Amino acid sequence: MNDNNTLSLSIMSGKGGVGKTNIVLNLGYALHGAEMTSMLMDCDLGLANLDVLLGISPDRTLHDLLQTGVDAEDVLVAIENGFDMLPATSGVPELVEMDEDMQDILFKKLVNLAGEYDFLMLDLGAGISHTVLSFASLTQLRIVVVTPEPTSLTDSYAMIKVLVTQHGVKDFLVLVNQATSAGEAKQTFERLSAACKNFLNIDLRNLGFIHQDSTLVESVRRQTPLLKFAPNAQASKDIKGIAKKLMRYREDNLERISGRAILKDFPTP
Ligand SMILES: Nc1ncnc2c1ncn2[C@@H]1O[C@H](COP(=O)(O)OP(=O)(O)O)[C@@H](O)[C@H]1O
Ligand SMILES: [Mg+2]
Numbered sequence: 001m002n003d004n005n006t007l008s009l010s011i012m013s014g015k016g017g018v019g020k021t022n023i024v025l026n027l028g029y030a031l032h033g034a035e036m037t038s039m040l041m042d043c044d045l046g047l048a049n050l051d052v053l054l055g056i057s058p059d060r061t062l063h064d065l066l067q068t069g070v071d072a073e074d075v076l077v078a079i080e081n082g083f084d085m086l087p088a089t090s091g092v093p094e095l096v097e098m099d100e101d102m103q104d105i106l107f108k109k110l111v112n113l114a115g116e117y118d119f120l121m122l123d124l125g126a127g128i129s130h131t132v133l134s135f136a137s138l139t140q141l142r143i144v145v146v147t148p149e150p151t152s153l154t155d156s157y158a159m160i161k162v163l164v165t166q167h168g169v170k171d172f173l174v175l176v177n178q179a180t181s182a183g184e185a186k187q188t189f190e191r192l193s194a195a196c197k198n199f200l201n202i203d204l205r206n207l208g209f210i211h212q213d214s215t216l217v218e219s220v221r222r223q224t225p226l227l228k229f230a231p232n233a234q235a236s237k238d239i240k241g242i243a244k245k246l247m248r249y250r251e252d253n254l255e256r257i258s259g260r261a262i263l264k265d266f267p268t269p
Contacts, residue, residue, distance in 0.1 A: 004115035006262045007250045008139040009122065014155025016047070016126035018145045019177040022216060022226065023239065024123040025053055028083055029227035030243035031119055037082035038119035041110075043135055044088060045098065046125050051087045054079065055223030058087040065109060066102055072113045084117075086110075098131045107138070107266045114262050118250065127155075128162050137167040138263040141249075143207060147178045148188045157195050164200045172202075175242065176209035185209030207245060210238040 011020045024040055031038045042050040042062070051058055060075045065086075076084045098106070114120045122139060124132050136142050142163075146156045163169040174192060179185035185208075193204045213235035219226040227236050250257065261267040 004117075004262075005250075005254055005258050006115050006117055006120050007141065007246070007253075007257055008114070008120040008262050009246070010124055010136040010139040010142045011121060011145060012124040012132065012136050012142060012159065013126050013145045013152070014128075014157070014159040015147075015149075015152045018126075018147050018152055019210070019216075020044075020126075020145050021049055021053060021123050022220065023143075023145060023175065023177065023210070023242075024121050025050060025225050026227045026236070026239045027243050027246070028079065028085075028119075028121065029225055030240045031247070032080050032083040033227070033240070034243065034247060036118040036247060037116070038084075038121060039076075039114055039117045040079075040085040041120070041122045042086060042088040043122045043131075044125040045131065050085055050123060051077075053220065053223060053225060054085075061087045061089040062106065063089040066106055072109045076113070082117075097129060100134075103131075103134065107263050111262055111266045119246070120262060128159050133163060133167055136163060137169045138265060140257065140260060140262075141173060142169070142171070143173045143175050144204075145175050145177050146188060146192060148176070148180075148184050153188065153192055153195075156192055160192075160196060160202075160204075161200060164202060170202050171205070172196075173205045173207040175207045178212040179209045180212050182209070208238070208242055210235050210242070 011024050013020055028038045028040050058077050064070050065075050075086055078084050144156055146152050174189055176185040176188045189206045196202050196204050211234045213233055215230045215233040216226050216235045219229040
């Protein structure tokens with residue numbers, strides 16, 4: 001049982017480069033600002049880059065957690081007090097595809113620690129690799145990040161389709177990123193939502209949108225998270241709004257959350 005009220009989330013997308021890592025990191029900052037604790041896990045095992053956005057080079061990564069006897073606590077990097085992350089390693093081919101045994105080792109080491117936080121957020125790699133799909137089906141919620149680009153929409157649809165038809169996952173929150181207006185964001189959500197309704201018979205939930213904002217691009221260049229670099233930028237405000245929605249969801253569903261494992265199949269002993 002999960003007695004610690006941790007809400008677990010996967011942040012995912014069909015296509016790469018849509019903003020997942022920036023969103024995860026800045027959501028973590030927004031939650032921290034609201035006195036919520038969170039743990040981010042860099043699960044983009046091919047192109048890990050949470051550490052790059054923070055301008056740090058961690059001594060240990062998930063690779064060490066899997067390959068050596070170290071505990072999750074030893075790999076954890078504190079970003080702020082009560083806001084921690086587990087860094088990954090880029091370009092280690094055997095990690096890009098994790099077999100079930102490795103996944104078992106990883107999550108068993110992780111699940112107790114994760115229970116100490118209000119939120120656990122997994123920054124997943126783009127696409128439909130086995131690792132991505134199985135991680136996504138373990139968390140309580142999934143946030144699919146899409147941009148208004150047609151390729152982002154079609155790739156997101158393809159990813160959702162595989163999760164629905166092969167993994168029995170049916171609930172998704174959609175977050176539109178890099179929208180130039182509320183109208184464009186709405187249209188993007190509605191396109192994806194209509195396709196999922198017509199062909200997969202599922203209802204997507206709209207989590208809202210984040211504006212396209214050149215300040216975010218600048219924050220990436222400076223390796224300083226947007227909420228720290230420009231807390232009043234439009235995209236910062238949008239992300240704080242999304243964090244509030246997630247906090248409200250957690251509050252409203254605490255009873256349900258505490259009755260479920262943080263990661264399905266990995267109940268805390
Ligand atoms: N809201 C936004 N406004 C402007 N540019 C953005 C926004 N979100 C993401 N980007 C751009 O997209 C790039 C990729 O973002 P990233 O978070 O690394 O994507 P992913 O993790 O999905 O691959 C960023 O470096 C930035 O240039
Ligand atoms: Mg990323």
